[in-house]
Amino acid sequence: MFRQIFQNIQGIELLPTFTLLFFFTFFVAVFIMAYRLDKKFINYMGLLPLDSDDTLNENKSGDENVTN
Amino acid sequence: MxxxxxxxxxxxxxxxxxxxxxxxxxxxxxxxxxxxxxxxxxxxxxxxxxxxxxxxxxxxxxxxxxxxxxxxxxxxxxxxxxxxxxxxxxxxxxxxxxxxxxxxxxxxxxxxxxxxxxxxxxxxxxxxxxxxxxxxxxxxxxxxxxxxxxxxxxxxxxxxxxxxxxxxxxxxxxxxxxxxxxxxxxxxxxxxxxxxxxxxxxxxxxxxxxxxxxxxxxxxxxxxxxxxxxxxxxxxxxxxxxxxxxxxxxxxxxxxxxxxxxxxxxxxxxxxxxxxxxxxxxxxxxxxxxxxxxxxxxxxxxxxxxxxxxxxxxxxxxxxxxxxxxxxxxxxxxxxxxxxxxxxxxxxxxxxxxxxxxxxxxxxxxxxxxxxxxxxxxxxxxxxxxxxxxxxxxxxxxxxxxxxxxxxxxxxxxxxxxxxxxxxxxxxxxxxxxxxxxxxxxxxxxxxxxxxxxxxxxxxxxxxxxxxxxxxxxxxxxxxxxxxxxxxxxxxxxxxxxxxxxxxxxxxxxxxxxxxxxxxxxxxxVPMQVIKSNVPTITSVKPYTPLELHGRDIYIREGCYLCHSQMIRPFRNETERYGEYSKAGEFVYDTPFQWGSKRTGPDLHRIGGKYPHAWHYQHMYDPQSIAPGSIMPRYPWLLENSLDTSHTSNKIRALMTLNFPYPHGYDNVAYIDVQTQAMEIVEDLKISGIETTYDKEIIALIAYLQRLGTDIKGESKPIFSKP
Incomplete structure (x- = not known):
């Protein structure tokens, strides 16, 4: 299938230009999506690694400690 | 939170x-x-x-x-x-x-x-x-x-x-x-x-x-x-x-x-x-x-x-x-x-x-x-x-x-x-x-x-x-x-x-x-794999002979590609130094390709025919004796090791599945050509005063190096025995 598609492309050398435009569109879409994200959600996500072992935890021998 | x-x-x-x-x-x-x-x-x-x-x-x-x-x-x-x-x-x-x-x-x-x-x-x-x-x-x-x-x-x-x-x-x-x-x-x-x-x-x-x-x-x-x-x-x-x-x-x-x-x-x-x-x-x-x-x-x-x-x-x-x-x-x-x-x-x-x-x-x-x-x-x-x-x-x-x-x-x-x-x-x-x-x-x-x-x-x-x-x-x-x-x-x-x-x-x-x-x-x-015009064919380019193939596998085994390229870029300084720049069609029978990414030594794409067999023999044994100051390592084992020909048929058969144009049934007779071509190199070395036998790894490597880049000059005419 690809053979037919690609062999029928007139001027394959335009591929870099086409792909540049393709990426630009993709980039703009991602940018808009990221910009429109809720601020509270962004804050929550940013804190995830710090939150991840905030929970009271205990090691195998049972003594409790709080990390971070 | x-x-x-x-x-x-x-x-x-x-x-x-x-x-x-x-x-x-x-x-x-x-x-x-x-x-x-x-x-x-x-x-x-x-x-x-x-x-x-x-x-x-x-x-x-x-x-x-x-x-x-x-x-x-x-x-x-x-x-x-x-x-x-x-x-x-x-x-x-x-x-x-x-x-x-x-x-x-x-x-x-x-x-x-x-x-x-x-x-x-x-x-x-x-x-x-x-x-x-x-x-x-x-x-x-x-x-x-x-x-x-x-x-x-x-x-x-x-x-x-x-x-x-x-x-x-x-x-x-x-x-x-x-x-x-x-x-x-x-x-x-x-x-x-x-x-x-x-x-x-x-x-x-x-x-x-x-x-x-x-x-x-x-x-x-x-x-x-x-x-x-x-x-x-x-x-x-x-x-x-x-x-x-x-x-x-x-x-x-x-x-x-x-x-x-x-x-x-x-x-x-x-x-x-x-x-x-x-x-x-x-x-x-x-x-x-x-x-x-x-x-x-x-x-x-x-x-x-x-x-x-x-x-x-x-x-x-x-x-x-x-x-x-x-x-x-x-x-x-x-x-x-x-x-x-x-x-x-x-x-x-x-x-x-x-x-x-x-x-x-x-x-x-x-x-x-x-x-x-x-x-x-x-x-x-x-x-x-x-x-x-x-x-x-x-x-x-x-x-x-x-x-x-x-x-x-x-x-x-x-x-x-x-x-x-x-x-x-x-x-x-x-x-x-x-x-x-x-x-x-x-x-x-x-x-x-x-x-x-x-x-x-x-x-x-x-x-x-x-x-x-x-x-x-x-x-x-x-x-x-x-x-x-x-x-x-x-x-x-x-x-x-x-x-x-x-x-x-x-x-x-x-x-x-x-x-x-x-x-x-x-x-x-995908376009590279399917569009033929990406690799213009050159009719004089032929597959490697079985001996050259063995030599190529030794070249790969020793990691020669890590210090030598096989890609002459279209710059005047490169064509002056190495010869005609490399064409896509010259590599159609190279698997794996050996273009390299670093030149600690010179490019080898046109090394074929540049030096006599005896030069390569001596150079692989002791590079410094040929090129004083060279930092290339010695490869004395190539002069000692016997060439492993047990996979000759299998190698040819594998390449034939990739549509390499070897004659039909060639995998069964390839071993004959290994010996014939090796004997020619041994005879040539003898004239230069080097005594060796046809079954040494160095002979196969010389065969490969001497073939490199010669196809487009019309100098190499590999003969494949009829099955």
Missing amino acids: SNDSTVSVNPKDLETFSYDNVIVRNFAWATIIWGIVGFLVGLIIAIQMFAPAYFPFLDVGISYLSFGRLRPLHTNAVIFAFVGNAIFMGVYYSLPRLAKAPMWSILLSKLHFWGWQLIIVSAAVTFPLGLTQGKEYAELIWPIDVAVAVVWVIFGINMLMTLIKRRERHMYVAIWFYIASWVTVAVLHIVNSLVIPYSLLSSYPIYTGVQDALVQWWYGHNAVAFFLTTPFLGLMYYFLPKAANRPVYSYRLSIIHFWSLIFLYIWAGPHHLLYSSTPDWVQSLGTVFSIMLIAPSWGGMINGLLTLRGVWDKVREDPILKFMVVAITAYGMAVFEGPMLSIKSFNALSHFTDWTIAHVHVGALGWNGMLTFAILYWIIPKMWKTDLYSKKLANLHFWIGFLGILIYAAPLYWAGITQGLMWKQFSPDGFLMYRNFLETVTHLVPMYAIRALGGTLFLTGAIVMLYNLIMTMKRGTFMAEETFKAPAMVSSHNEKVNHRWLEGKPMPFLIASLIVILVGGIFEI
């Missing part, structure tokens, strides 16, 4: 679960040990590059220790053993904690660990034996490649199932990098490893010449991207906030960073093939996307560095943050330099020189090395419930490691630029100023010696770290498991179908990442 994404939970509803630290500890040990091994082998081959000039007695002529066999051991040890284990260490620590769930299967974790170590040990055994596929960073022989694929799938299943069973609804950006890296490496590994085995340990790639080059550098470039970079960016996004105790500077920027980076990276492979025999449109594609890569890469770097805003005073005191700052800065430098080297005019000077080696080591030692050290210094005291044994020693490690990188890279930048300029230098009369390639090499030998000093410092730093970490372990108590409590995941019915939905679903996320990376692959690779 108060926000819309948390749900208030009754303490009774909290679920109790444990994180497995044993697997993290095992990968940490593997990282440290293989790291030291990888650096040590690097140091040995660095010494080999100046030893023939200063300490010729060190060139002992042992095949297992020759540069061409140890170099793949070094690169593979550093990439797949050191960095690979560091990735797994970081993932097995961070993923469960971010997902608030233990790894799905301890058994799969163990299989992953031991499988990966077994692969590394197999590599350490096979490379010195000369068992290689002859493609950079993809040298592992096909049975080991199969094992890599199996272990990689085990890792993927464990990771994805952990995510499916997680308690935290949202997947943090580090996890996106892990998922994208996993799926891309799987695709790259499988596509580049497609081969036709002709024996239990050996094979030929299904691609030839230009196509093979393109697939290989699509793989090679993206191995850097999706093995050395994106997983480490994931680790950066987790461990940097941990070490600095503050969230990442901009989570929005990390989203843009992720999607743009994985989209762009996959296209940039052809920048490794500028001015080569690949079509212009492919080269332009590589350049355009490489330059665009600066934006997301620097976005990531800035995001990392700005995470430290307000805590720069801590950087002065905390060695972990120091390592991280240097790592992120090295990343920023390497990802700026990479696109610059992808600009054709830069590349014309830098390519094939030590500049490339300096560039990759800024990335490997600076970015991967320093970030790994930082994570180890952070993770070990944490798991052993203690403080680091000695901050002073960690600081010492930082400074000697940092100096080691500088002393490593600076002389190689100097060497690269010097040699690149010397190659291009013409006298006022229009002749090459340095016609003898060797002149440009002897100039660099002091630089190679200084580089080895840099490597020694870096290795010493790692040994200091080993001591510091062992002492840390001794003073603490290892927590094999850490028990946590968290509520079960609750799904929100108000979730919109947008990014927040996507990053909450591991499988759709994996598929989305796969589509993004496949787009680049399809537009870049």
